[in-house]
Amino acid sequence: MLATDYLNHFNEIVMLIEMMPDMPDMIEDCRLWRPKSYQQHFRDSGFSEKELAIEAYDHVPNKFRTPFEATIAQMDAVILFTLGRMEAAHGAGDDQRLKFDCATSVEMLHKIMQVANGIIHGTTHVMQQGEIDDYMGV
Template sequence: MMDEADFAEWQKKVEGTNISSTTLLATDYLNHFNEIVMLLEMVPDMPDMMEDCKEWAPKSYQDHFRDSAFSDKELAIEAYDHVPGRFRRPFEETIDHMNAIVARANGQLDALIAEGNEELLRETANTVTLSLQRFMDVASGIIHGSAKTMSQEEIDAALAL
């Protein structure tokens, strides 16, 4: 279990930055998922965007910041090791769900493009992006200190695309 004094020290370190002093997490990480959502939204109108979707790959929180231009990236990378489990566990589970949705969606959308089923392609892309948005909302809430996550039933429904 993390030392509360250590956590309090880290909360002070991130004050005045774009890193939440409540959780030690930064919403900038969600830009990684905003990118794939935008790409997936374009696929029905521009099926060749599927190649870009397939090139998108999951990226850990710390790797995202290592590769970013985020002003406090070193602090974000270091602070992640001090995020309390009450935030880190649900955050990482939410990210895992989003990565799974993207992986499955890429396969589904690729198959629909090959079949030429434009209506189902549009419907599936829309469902996938809405599902990813819901998970991003949950992740954002966690980053800002909310303990509210999705119920197992909601998660199962979102993952059963």
Template sequence: MSADDDFALWQKKVEGTNISSATLLATDYLNHFNEIVMLLEMVPDMPDMLEDCQEWAPKGYQQHFHDSAFSDRELAIEAYDHVPDKFRRPFEETIEHMNAVVLRANEQLAVVINEGNPEIIRMTANSTTAALQRFMDVASSIIHGSAKTMSQDEIDAAMAL
């Protein structure tokens, strides 16, 4: 079976589910990142929330669904192996950037919280959540079939917290 035939077969399998038939990806995966965004947004007012942020860990797409209550989780896990490279590569690269932003932000927030300047804490948390939102927007567009990603300049700007 050709890659195109395989993809067409999987597109039919995911019809009527919350998995995109354009890419075989599901936006539910982004909930993993929505969690950390919500936690990071609380840090300026409750610096002790950093502990919860530091407990957050990157989680692969299939692992996220394995651990979730998503109604089509088994299908999402299985379909991921059939996502065409033109979507999978930029999606995975975007996720890697998001993971790096979170990990670096946790380190930076620990430093600025220790220094005790509330304005710097707020600026650091806000710039982190803005960067994550930008990457989530890109990931969401990929999930829905866009091949558009961020330019290297946009990535560098988002990564420069």
């Protein structure tokens, strides 16, 4: 009952983060990114079946919706953390740190997106919060 189109919201920012070390002016586009709920993403999209996707979300069984929402919250947190680190490295002119931060962030975001994709396709596996906390130094 979940649509993979929602992951495009995250694929776009991950692509921008990947490009940042080589194209630092992409920081402006990164600054525009904001977390969006599943339903908000579809309200704002041109997806042909967006009304169905929005309505179906209310019928997603909790055994899928709960881990999905937890995974999305993890992804939002890592992206916002990453954007802050990128801003700091970019502002300091520290190209090596920017490159490292972007690469490690993209790796973590790909892991989280794989989990989200799995949930969309019917699994209930989630990433351990400890792994996210370790990444963010919490």
